[in-house]
Amino acid sequence: MAALDGLPTLREVIAEHGLSARKSLGQNFLLDLNLTAKIARAAGDLKGSDILEVGPGPGGLTRGLLMEGARNVLAVEKDPRCLPALAEVAAHYPGRLTVIEGDALEIDPLAHLTPPIRICANLPYNVGTELLVRWLSPPAWPPVWTSLTLMFQREVAERIVARPGDGAYGRLAILAHWRTDARIVMTLPPEAFSPPPKVHSSVVHLTALPAPRYPADAHTLSTVVAAAFNQRRKMLRAALKGIAPPGGIEPLLLEAGIPPTARAEEIDLERFCALARALDAARSGAT
Numbered sequence: 001m002a003a004l005d006g007l008p009t010l011r012e013v014i015a016e017h018g019l020s021a022r023k024s025l026g027q028n029f030l031l032d033l034n035l036t037a038k039i040a041r042a043a044g045d046l047k048g049s050d051i052l053e054v055g056p057g058p059g060g061l062t063r064g065l066l067m068e069g070a071r072n073v074l075a076v077e078k079d080p081r082c083l084p085a086l087a088e089v090a091a092h093y094p095g096r097l098t099v100i101e102g103d104a105l106e107i108d109p110l111a112h113l114t115p116p117i118r119i120c121a122n123l124p125y126n127v128g129t130e131l132l133v134r135w136l137s138p139p140a141w142p143p144v145w146t147s148l149t150l151m152f153q154r155e156v157a158e159r160i161v162a163r164p165g166d167g168a169y170g171r172l173a174i175l176a177h178w179r180t181d182a183r184i185v186m187t188l189p190p191e192a193f194s195p196p197p198k199v200h201s202s203v204v205h206l207t208a209l210p211a212p213r214y215p216a217d218a219h220t221l222s223t224v225v226a227a228a229f230n231q232r233r234k235m236l237r238a239a240l241k242g243i244a245p246p247g248g249i250e251p252l253l254l255e256a257g258i259p260p261t262a263r264a265e266e267i268d269l270e271r272f273c274a275l276a277r278a279l280d281a282a283r284s285g286a287t
């Protein structure tokens with residue numbers, strides 16, 4: 001039986017190529033091409049963009065991206081069992097799909113793509129979070145990519161879009177809000193996947209801002225925020241002791257408009273950026 005795009009259905013592809021899902025690779029596959037096309041549309045203008053897809057698996061989202069008109073898709077997949085199935089998709093869309101076998105944590109194929117570049121992925125959540133932090137953390141901004149459209153466990157997606165005072169507010173929210181507009185565009189129940197995971201999943205769409213919302217050094221901001229939230233129940237004057245310059249952290253907190261007795265979860269992005277700048281100024285004054 002043919003699917004929407006004239007290729008075999010994803011169930012047939014999985015059966016034909018023996019792609020039994022492997023837990024160690026976080027394999028929960030999307031089988032509904034209507035759904036993968038909808039995720040692809042959430043990624044924005046595909047016709048005028050090159051797409052990096054990480055973890056194509058049997059090709060459900062890849063086919064969604066191609067059906068929706070993506071100019072070029074470059075897909076990185078760690079599981080070699082998926083390559084023959086992906087080769088059939090590439091043959092159906094001549095010249096528009098390239099597949100690289102490898103670990104997306106070890107190879108960075110962005111240099112092979114032509115801007116505008118959009119990144120789209122349904123990845124195991126730990127790999128997805130690690131890649132998200134890397135994509136948000138280059139020293140210079142704007143990055144080479146225009147947008148990220150990524151599937152996460154719903155709880156992780158909520159941490160990305162959280163604001164001060166939300167229980168989910170922390171390092172991911174600050175990194176995302178500093179340099180992007182981030183929003184949840186879709187939430188899917190476990191039954192949307194085969195096999196179904198234990199929890200709901202959400203797609204987060206992040207658009208790169210032309211410049212960060214407030215000036216700060218990326219590395220210093222990341223260090224400050226990591227230290228602040230590693231001990232999130234502590235007052236900041238205690239939580240940040242480990243990164244204090246010789247003059248102590250309290251004068252810098254006050255300079256940034258932060259009460260030294262406040263806790264990290266109460267502090268907004270603007271004040272964390274002010275603290276990162278004060279810390280850099282104190283360090284350069286000390287040298």
Ligand code: SAM
Pocket residue numbers: 025026027028029030031054055056057058059060061062076077078079082102103104105121122123124127
């Ligand atoms: N995109 C497909 C879909 O939506 O049905 C598959 C999604 S499945 C959740 C995650 C995919 O990422 C699997 O195909 C898995 O083999 C692949 N994967 C896991 N870790 C990876 C890594 N480090 N680099 C590249 N691919 C990886």
